[in-house]
Amino acid sequence: MAQTPEPIPGGPLPRRRRRIGLFLPYILLATLALAWTTAWFFIRGKAESEMDAWLAREAQAGRQWTCADRSITGFPFRLELRCASVRFARSDGRFTLGPTTAVVQVYDPRHVVLEVAGPFHVEQGDLTGDVTWSSLEASFHAASNGFSRASLVVDAPKGTIQSPDPGPVDFAAGHLELHARPTPGRFESDGAVDVSLRLAKASVPRLDALAGSSDPADIDLDTTIEQAAVLRTGTVARELEKWRRADGRLDVTRLSIAKGERRLQAKGEVGLDEAHRPEGRFELRAVGLEALVGQVMGQRFGSDKGALIGNLVGQFLGGLRKREDASGEAQADNPNGLKPLPTLRLGDGRLMLGPLAVPNVALPALY
Numbered sequence: 001m002a003q004t005p006e007p008i009p010g011g012p013l014p015r016r017r018r019r020i021g022l023f024l025p026y027i028l029l030a031t032l033a034l035a036w037t038t039a040w041f042f043i044r045g046k047a048e049s050e051m052d053a054w055l056a057r058e059a060q061a062g063r064q065w066t067c068a069d070r071s072i073t074g075f076p077f078r079l080e081l082r083c084a085s086v087r088f089a090r091s092d093g094r095f096t097l098g099p100t101t102a103v104v105q106v107y108d109p110r111h112v113v114l115e116v117a118g119p120f121h122v123e124q125g126d127l128t129g130d131v132t133w134s135s136l137e138a139s140f141h142a143a144s145n146g147f148s149r150a151s152l153v154v155d156a157p158k159g160t161i162q163s164p165d166p167g168p169v170d171f172a173a174g175h176l177e178l179h180a181r182p183t184p185g186r187f188e189s190d191g192a193v194d195v196s197l198r199l200a201k202a203s204v205p206r207l208d209a210l211a212g213s214s215d216p217a218d219i220d221l222d223t224t225i226e227q228a229a230v231l232r233t234g235t236v237a238r239e240l241e242k243w244r245r246a247d248g249r250l251d252v253t254r255l256s257i258a259k260g261e262r263r264l265q266a267k268g269e270v271g272l273d274e275a276h277r278p279e280g281r282f283e284l285r286a287v288g289l290e291a292l293v294g295q296v297m298g299q300r301f302g303s304d305k306g307a308l309i310g311n312l313v314g315q316f317l318g319g320l321r322k323r324e325d326a327s328g329e330a331q332a333d334n335p336n337g338l339k340p341l342p343t344l345r346l347g348d349g350r351l352m353l354g355p356l357a358v359p360n361v362a363l364p365a366l367y
Contacts, residue, residue, distance in 0.1 A: 093124040110142040131159035152178040174201030191229025197221040215260030224251040237367035262288035276365040285338035
């Protein structure tokens with residue numbers, strides 16, 4: 001039977017196999033996980049302290065924020081701020097929100113996504129409002145000069161606005177989108193912000209009788225808010241007055257309203273006069289509004305004269321259509337047959353359609 005040779009005295013010892021290389025990747029992974037965990041908890045603690053400091057500053061400015069049952073979770077790659085409800089109060093009003101979650105990716109802290117569940121309740125002077133929805137998501141991309149873009153997307157919003165006069169007003173919509181961004185080349189100089197609003201299948205039953213149609217409306221708005229950079233989080237009256245004094249204007253590049261067979265497009269600008277009332281002018285194009293014009297003017301001149309004015313408007317628009325069709329000069333950028341209406345002017349608390357004041361309409365001071 002063979003025997004294992006004895007080591008030669010004074011000779012080299014057998015090389016022991018090193019196994020540390022097999023475990024090195026696991027050791028590095030554990031070290032990285034420990035470092036990431038430590039960093040995440042540090043960032044969470046920093047976020048909590050920053051939030052506490054912000055809430056304290058807001059309270060000193062007269063704005064009270066309350067995040068019920070606040071918690072921050074989201075390990076390992078996100079920070080998720082959760083509030084069972086959110087309450088806000090200041091001297092001119094207050095509001096409440098349902099469960100709210102704000103999400104920030106650790107590797108992209110400038111991008112914030114907000115998810116909010118209803119209901120929303122707001123009180124502003126004599127006005128109160130209650131709104132619900134099926135889903136609401138907002139996003140905000142911060143930048144060194146403020147923000148690069150912001151968005152709000154809401155599905156199936158509906159609610160009621162209560163006021164002493166004219167009383168409760170119900171509203172609903174199928175979908176709402178609101179997007180904003182600094183106006184390229186004008187934000188630094190004019191504080192201008194581009195805003196785009198899309199509202200699908202909107203309805204306000206109280207206005208259906210005036211419009212003569214119960215069809216839901218689709219509304220598109222593209223506008224630039226000049227001097228928007230002066231707006232902060234003060235009271236409504238204070239911020240609007242700052243904006244007015246800075247020559248703030250709404251430059252409406254496109255407003256489109258489609259309600260059944262009736263369509264209206266407008267562009268123009270509006271601001272605030274010294275009495276804090278809207279002032280400005282809009283160029284209008286429309287189709288199918290003859291009966292509505294007659295109904296509105298009938299409130300001032302009587303139903304017979306109002307109907308006559310509506311017919312004259314219809315004949316005027318129809319004459320334009322016939323002349324364009326006969327001459328073949330229909331505009332390629334106007335495929336829906338929209339025809340010009342008299343200029344709409346807002347000034348001195350009145351609403352003027354061409355040379356005629358729209359009856360029973362007074363423009364109130366906004367603050």
